[in-house]
Amino acid sequence: MVVRRILCVAEKNSISKAVAGHLGGQYQTGNIRGTQYVKNYSFDYTFNNSWGPSSVVFTAVSGHIMQQEFPSRFKNWNNTDPWDLFEAPIEKSIDEKNQPIANNIKQHAQRCSILYIWTDCDREGENIGAEIRQIALSANPRIEIKRAHFSNIERTHIIQAANNPLLLDDNQVNAIESRMELDLRTGAAFTRVLTLSLQDMIKAVDPELGIISYGSCQFPTLGFVVNQYLRVKNFVPEPFWSIKITHKKEDEKNKKPDQRPITVNFNWVRGHLFDRMAVVLLFERCLNAKFAKVIKMERKPTSKWRPLPLTTVELQKNGSRFLQMNSSRVMAVAEGLYQKGWISYPRTETDQFDREINCQALCQKQTQSREWGPHAQGLVNGNFRQPRRGTHNDKAHPPIHPVNYVEKSTLSHEEQKVYEFVVRRFLACCSDDAKGEKTTVAIDYGAEIFNATGLIVLHRNYLEVYPYEKWEDSQQLPEYQVGETFIPTEAKMTEGKTSPPHYITEPELITLMDKNGIGTDATMAEHISKIKERNYVESRPATAAGRLAAASDEGDTAPATRGRGGARGRGRGGRGGATASARGATRGVEEFVPTTLGIALIEGYENLNFSTSLSKPFLRKEMELQMKAICDGQRTRNDVVQENIERYRAVYMRTKDQMSVLKAAVNKYIVEPERSNGS
Structure with missing residues (x-):
């Protein structure tokens, strides 16, 4: 009997360990020289397809294993014109800290006939899978390559995924490659020109200032915060x-x-x-x-109406509204619950359950709970309703839902809150209005x-x-x-x-990012964290008005600013007002206030008066639509990259030619106020 050797590679060690346990039952654990975070799990498994009896090594990476960067001659800021970065060659190499992981993949690929990729089933996971493929092929050009499609790590689901291998989707790989290239080129070019042009002015006031960073998602996100701040500042009650x-x-x-x-x-x-x-x-x-x-x-x-099935964006917004956790923390906790097998994959745009998902059986598992078990039992006994179907389906993952029941006492405090919310949201979806x-x-x-x-x-x-x-x-x-x-x-x-507007809250900011295509459901929290790290905004507990608006049922609108018109910063009344659900608002909602640096950068770009301003969401929104077109096979990576480079080049030239406008904004908000305070 021929026994195949199969190398399985997951995106993180917790997944490889869990899947190895489901497939192998028992396995042998091997260490990898040079890293303590990734292990090898060896076992025998008989695949229910043409592979048959196999000897499996299941290992993992730690996210992206490769990096894109400019050659060393372009890394010196003083000797390189930022303009050149739009066309400079880009080298892709294995990150030094990931070299032991890459060596481990090469070593096992040499002895295996099949590489089975188990990265997360989204664009980013597809791209990481392509990196794993490239490393394995460098060691064994004849190795067969497949990928598993899964959305949770419940045993039955994993076994089904194991027996139905698919191909990597190179359209998704190319979409991420194009985004990474554009982010590298535009981020490096604009960060350098802003830092080199403005740093001396700002350092005279703040010697600790480092780099003035630009990101194609960071700036529009900052723009939302600044625009709402200016509405508050310019508000005149009538x-x-x-x-x-x-x-x-x-x-x-x-x-x-x-x-x-x-x-x-x-x-x-x-x-x-x-x-x-x-x-x-x-x-x-x-x-x-x-x-x-x-x-x-x-x-x-x-x-x-009962709520729609849970998406990543809704999880982030509701985490801030009701769980007293910011969006990045909610996602980190949800990711941990997924890796432990308690909930489905927490990064999804889908708000409709496919008919083959047995929601009633998932309700049955929750009847064990002392808190929500009686309601779940009622659903099983005849009160079950098929969940409403929203309008979004990313064709990759179902809505976020509980996969298994777990006693809350075995979870950390934050895990308890996120798990309970996911369960109660799912049960609510399966209930009557x-x-x-x-x-x-x-x-x-x-x-x-x-x-x-x-x-x-x-x-x-x-x-x-x-x-x-x-x-x-x-x-x-x-x-x-x-x-x-x-x-x-x-x-x-x-x-x-008229009541004054409130500073923008995190749920409102996420809503605006989602509606304007700034980032993906998986990256919005990262962009918010980034503008805080760059000292462009500060966060603080929201006011009562902000909490009520954030908890509103109509949270899909822009922040409400009850007044008479937008021309003088008063906003318009109407839909954003607090409803009955506002009484459920918690005190954990954050609001964001821009720093003087954040205001200066956004106002400076606003004063340049051109439609493709970096402070507006249009450039990034168009890029995200083009990424989807690549995934759908309607555009090519090269076409999208070249088209966007030309757009950003035009903005770059306008920025450089009118740097005096940006300097005037920095002088207005940072230099002059500091000079006045000093005097």
């Missing part, structure tokens, strides 16, 4: 006036002994006006009418229309297991009849002022 009507009425239909009349608050459909005299005239017309007439009395069923009854009464008073609404929650359903959202009973309305007239108990004219 007075407005409104009309409020109240009516005390007995509820004849549901009257109880000793029950007092119900006070009904009617809201003016105009909301408010900024012209006091106009409101005075309308108010006088109401008073002259004396009687209000009921023009609508409606009771109808209403629902609060919350049901209620909404009552609406509309009245005509002096030709002005006023509304009152009431809500009674009849069946909480998914809300029973998902405490992160709130839907509460509001005022109970008495019975009115259409055509009925009454004299209002109180009619008054009120005065208020």
Whole structure:
């Protein structure tokens, strides 16, 4: 009997160890000279395909094993014109710290007939797989290369993946290669020109300043923070006036002994006006009418929809809203839970479950919990609903969901919070919508229309297991009849002022990044961390207004700034306001405030007045769309790289030619204030 030798390579040691345990049951562990973080796991396994009985060595890398860099002659900043970096050759080599791992792959590849790649099934994982392929082929050009497709490390899923090998997707590999090349060229060129041009001015104020770093995702992310900061800074409150009507009425239909009349608050459909005299005239017309007439009395069923299946972006936003953890920490913890086999792969854009995923069976596993087990049992016993289907499917991974049940006591505190959220979100997806009854009464008073609404929650359903959202009973309305007239108990004219906007919170920032194509679901948290590390922004606990907005059900809109118009930094009112779910906001939400350096860089680029500004998301958004086109086979790597290089070259020349504009912004925000303080 021929026994094949197969080399399996995962993206990280925890995955290789877990998969080796599922496939081999027992295995022998071998150390690798030069590294303590990666091991070799040897075992025998019979593949249920043409490979048959095999001797397997399962090892891993530690993320990317190779690096792209310019040749040494381009590394001296003072002897190289940054312009040359747009066309300089790029060398790809094995990072020195990863040389022991590469040697281990070469050593085993020489003796094996098959390389089976087990990197994460996303673009980045595909590119790391290509690096592993290149290293293995350098040692054994005849080795056969396959890759496994998996989204969690539950045993049944792993065995199915092991027996169904696929090919690496070179379109995805090329998409990442093009992005890495463009990031290297543009990042190096702009970082050098900004640092060399501005460093002397800033170091005179701050001697500890290092490099003024540029990144094609960092700058638009910083731009969102600065733009919201300027809205706050430039906000001017404006007075407005409104009309409020109240009516005390007995509820004849549901009257109880000793029950007092119900006070009904009617809201003016105009909301408010900024012209006091106009409101005075309308108010006088109401008073002259004396009687209000009921023009609508409606009771109808209403629902609060259960949430969509969980994506990476939603996990990051909700981690900040409800778990008191920033986005980068949430992702790190989720990655650990995935590696331990408790949840599915946490980097996914998909918000719809494929039909072959047995969601009911996954609910069954959660019936063991003392906390959410009764709800899970109810789903198993007949209350199960197929999860809603969103509009996104990355064709790579399902939504984030629990794979196995684990006692919370065995997890760390942060792991408990993330695991519980993932489980409760999944169970909520499999539950029925919350049901209620909404009552609406509309009245005509002096030709002005006023509304009152009431809500009674009849069946909480998914809300029973998902405490992160709130839907509460509001005022109970008495019975009115259409055509009925009454004299209002109180009619008054009120005065208020527009509320100031709040600094941008992390959930709002992630939302803007997602909508504008800045980074991927896997990298958004990294870009936010980067602008903090570069001293472009500072974070702090959000104000009450920021927390309420971050917790809003309508968090898919830009930060709300209730006012009259955008021209003077006041924003527009409307959709971003706090809803009932805002009461579930936690105190862990962060807001971001730019430093003077961050403001100077963004305002400087804004003052250059060209459409392809580095502070705007358009360049990066277009690049991300082109990456997808490469993945879909519609564009080539070379075409995308050359097209973007030409775009960034134009921006670079404008930046260099008008460096005086950037220097003026640095002088305005950093040099002059420091000089004034010194005097």
